[in-house]
Amino acid sequence: MVAGAVRAARRLTPRFRGRSLDRGSRTRGRYHHAVVELTLDGRKVTASEGELIVHAAARHGTFIPTLCHDDKLDPYGGCRMCVVEVEGAPRPLPACATRVQEGMVVSTNGPIRDFQRTLTEMLLSEHLNASPGGRPNELLDLADELGAETPLLLPDARRKEYDDRNRLMGYDPDACILCNRCVRYTQEVMQCSALSLEGRGGHARIVPTWERSWLDTECELCGGCLSVCPTGAIYEKFLEGEGVQERALPQVRTTCTYCGVGCQIDLNLDPETRHIVKVTSKAEYLPNEGNLCVKGRFSFNFVHHPDRLTRPLVRGEDGELHPTTWEHALETAATGLRRVIDEHGPQSVGFLTSSRLTNEENYLVQKLARTGVGTNSVHSCEST
Numbered sequence: 001m002v003a004g005a006v007r008a009a010r011r012l013t014p015r016f017r018g019r020s021l022d023r024g025s026r027t028r029g030r031y032h033h034a035v036v037e038l039t040l041d042g043r044k045v046t047a048s049e050g051e052l053i054v055h056a057a058a059r060h061g062t063f064i065p066t067l068c069h070d071d072k073l074d075p076y077g078g079c080r081m082c083v084v085e086v087e088g089a090p091r092p093l094p095a096c097a098t099r100v101q102e103g104m105v106v107s108t109n110g111p112i113r114d115f116q117r118t119l120t121e122m123l124l125s126e127h128l129n130a131s132p133g134g135r136p137n138e139l140l141d142l143a144d145e146l147g148a149e150t151p152l153l154l155p156d157a158r159r160k161e162y163d164d165r166n167r168l169m170g171y172d173p174d175a176c177i178l179c180n181r182c183v184r185y186t187q188e189v190m191q192c193s194a195l196s197l198e199g200r201g202g203h204a205r206i207v208p209t210w211e212r213s214w215l216d217t218e219c220e221l222c223g224g225c226l227s228v229c230p231t232g233a234i235y236e237k238f239l240e241g242e243g244v245q246e247r248a249l250p251q252v253r254t255t256c257t258y259c260g261v262g263c264q265i266d267l268n269l270d271p272e273t274r275h276i277v278k279v280t281s282k283a284e285y286l287p288n289e290g291n292l293c294v295k296g297r298f299s300f301n302f303v304h305h306p307d308r309l310t311r312p313l314v315r316g317e318d319g320e321l322h323p324t325t326w327e328h329a330l331e332t333a334a335t336g337l338r339r340v341i342d343e344h345g346p347q348s349v350g351f352l353t354s355s356r357l358t359n360e361e362n363y364l365v366q367k368l369a370r371t372g373v374g375t376n377s378v379h380s381c382e383s384t
Helices: 002-012 053-059 111-124 138-146 181-188 224-228 294-298 326-344 359-373
Strands: 035-040 043-048 083-086 105-107 169-171 195-198 205-208 234-236 251-255 264-269 276-280 313-315 321-323 351-353 378-380
Touching: 035 053, 043 053, 083 111, 111 138, 181 195, 181 224, 224 234, 276 294, 313 326, 351 359, 359 378
Parallel strands: 035 105, 351 378
Antiparallel strands: 035 043, 083 105, 169 234, 195 205, 251 264, 264 276, 313 321
């Protein structure tokens, strides 16, 4: 239970940066000044007025299981896994959608645990294919935490298969618990209608809008829906059947190279070859808060491509390019640049910069051009 509680607390503890403590709050951008006192499992604790119970509990070390909740999204309360007993309430309340009040008495133990265990077993009875692409499965984690086992597999639990011609993301309805996280992410974070619920009852599933291909909707293939899926029902299609488990992969944190925003990413590496298997990010990373674009998440094959240059090349007297050292390459470039300036003047030289550079790097390029060389011919691909 301890390991699971730590994982949940890390996922649910809100990140305060001059904003509302609850990322799902409709009062984003405002400060919470008032502090209220409540009783949590017999302990007197404090919380900011309007804070969600699930966040207040996580800050005080109390584990409340959730499946449909995500800090990026508005309160939903759909899976009912996080229900708690609140004194005076006629029925258990969802902790991910109920805000603390002065004098509130909350209990997360007792009979409510049996309810959570039963609900987990009900979900497991329809969970026919856990993590087809090797992504973490929060439902199985929760089953381990609560000691829940699959009582039986419902004979009619299998849903209609879905295949898509895009090569990046796959979806397995038999791994989906219909928490609606992915749909809400596309609507609330990406502000588009890429995914929707289709069907009723046991036949319901998540599909791209109008059951078209992801490529034929507003979807940008950013993989955000994939990153918030709690069971791995949406996964990297190129890892399907490969037997790769994300949690078994060593990670190296780095900065995405595709633009100057500086998104922080984790390179998930093959333990033996140290080649990149997939790219992920975390909600606590700034400035992207775990969100990535299609390039940042999926365009990493160039790193190990055989045509990639890994050493500098200098053209020799035979007209061919030959590998050399960085010192020799830089000296050759500087010598050629000086010769052009001496023969044709500084205005004959132009500098091209890239939007993939940071603001500071672009500033240094223009400073080199204007003060070092003496030319104002500086251009960036971002301006075209």
